[in-house]
Every structure is written in C-alpha cells, then in structure tokens.
Amino acid sequence: MIARRLTLGLTVMTLLAVAACGSPDDPAEPAPVVTTTVVTTSAAPESTTTSAPAPKAAKIKVPDGVGLDYQSAQDLWRAAGLHVAPAKDATGANRLPVIDANWVVLSQDPKAGTTVEADSFITATVKKNTDG
Structure with missing residues (x-):
C-alpha cells in the first residue's frame, strides 16, 4: 500500500x-x-502459522500486607503480580491516602495466603498513622 x-x-x-x-x-x-x-508488486505470502491456545493466567499466592505501611504493601502486592485498587478509609471518612507511607494497612481483600490469578485486584483498608 x-x-x-x-x-x-x-x-x-x-x-x-x-x-x-x-x-x-x-x-x-x-x-x-x-x-x-x-x-x-509485493505479494505477501499467506500466513500458515497457527496460533496455540492462550495460556491460562498464572496462579499466585497473595502476600500479607497487613501491618505494613500502605506504600510497602502496594510494592509487595505489585511485585507478586497483583493490581492495587484504591484503598478504603477505615474511619469511613472516605479520605484518600496522599502520602501512602503515612498510612497503615488494617486488612486486605483477598486475604493473605489466598491463591488468585495473576493480574487480580487487591483492596486494602487503611488508616492514617495519626488516627487513634
């Protein structure tokens, strides 16, 4: 063309x-x-390659981020092959962690040790270090 x-x-x-x-x-x-x-003329040869079925997504064991600062937990989860969804504020005030290292992970979903497909999402419930 x-x-x-x-x-x-x-x-x-x-x-x-x-x-x-x-x-x-x-x-x-x-x-x-x-x-x-x-x-x-540039007649391209017809493709005779056949595609193999797509490989199934790898399964991974969810690492434990509870008790870590939110930044360290995110690094751990991403290194394992997970996507980090926006965190939930444990106080219910719907605050967003701006400096992730100033927040601590109270819980995570899915829980640590659960086996999930790589590229799954994980959500943390966090509170600010200065919260009581």
Missing part, C-alpha cells in the same frame, strides 16, 4: 514538473506530457 502511494506521488510530481517546463519564448506552444508509470 505504501509503495502504491509512493508511485502515485512520483507520477503526480513528474507531471507537475513537466507541465511547469513551458517555453518562455512561445507561451502558446503546449508543453509535452510525459507519463511515468511504475508498477510494483
């Missing part, structure tokens, strides 16, 4: 260049028209 566009572009440029080369002494005389055609 790219070769065809390139060929068309070269043909148009050739025609424009020839048309612009008129005789300055005799403007009534038409300029000769030269047509250049380039034919390219």
Whole structure:
C-alpha cells in the first residue's frame, strides 16, 4: 500500500514538473506530457502459522500486607503480580491516602495466603498513622 502511494506521488510530481517546463519564448506552444508509470508488486505470502491456545493466567499466592505501611504493601502486592485498587478509609471518612507511607494497612481483600490469578485486584483498608 505504501509503495502504491509512493508511485502515485512520483507520477503526480513528474507531471507537475513537466507541465511547469513551458517555453518562455512561445507561451502558446503546449508543453509535452510525459507519463511515468511504475508498477510494483509485493505479494505477501499467506500466513500458515497457527496460533496455540492462550495460556491460562498464572496462579499466585497473595502476600500479607497487613501491618505494613500502605506504600510497602502496594510494592509487595505489585511485585507478586497483583493490581492495587484504591484503598478504603477505615474511619469511613472516605479520605484518600496522599502520602501512602503515612498510612497503615488494617486488612486486605483477598486475604493473605489466598491463591488468585495473576493480574487480580487487591483492596486494602487503611488508616492514617495519626488516627487513634
């Protein structure tokens, strides 16, 4: 497809260049028209590859992040192959952890030791270090 566009572009440029080369002494005389055609063929071989069935997602054992600061727990879970969903505020105030290291993990879902597929999500319930 790219070769065809390139060929068309070269043909148009050739025609424009020839048309612009008129005789300055005799403007009534038409300029000769030269047509250049380039034919390219690139028949791609048909693919004969067969795809194998997609491998099943790996199973992983969920690490324990309870008691860790929220940043360390996230690092642990991500290293294991999990995605971390937004944390829940244990006080119910719906606060968002801004500096994750200033929050502690009180619980997690799924629980530590559970076997899940890699790329599963994990959610932590956290509280700020300064909460009572």
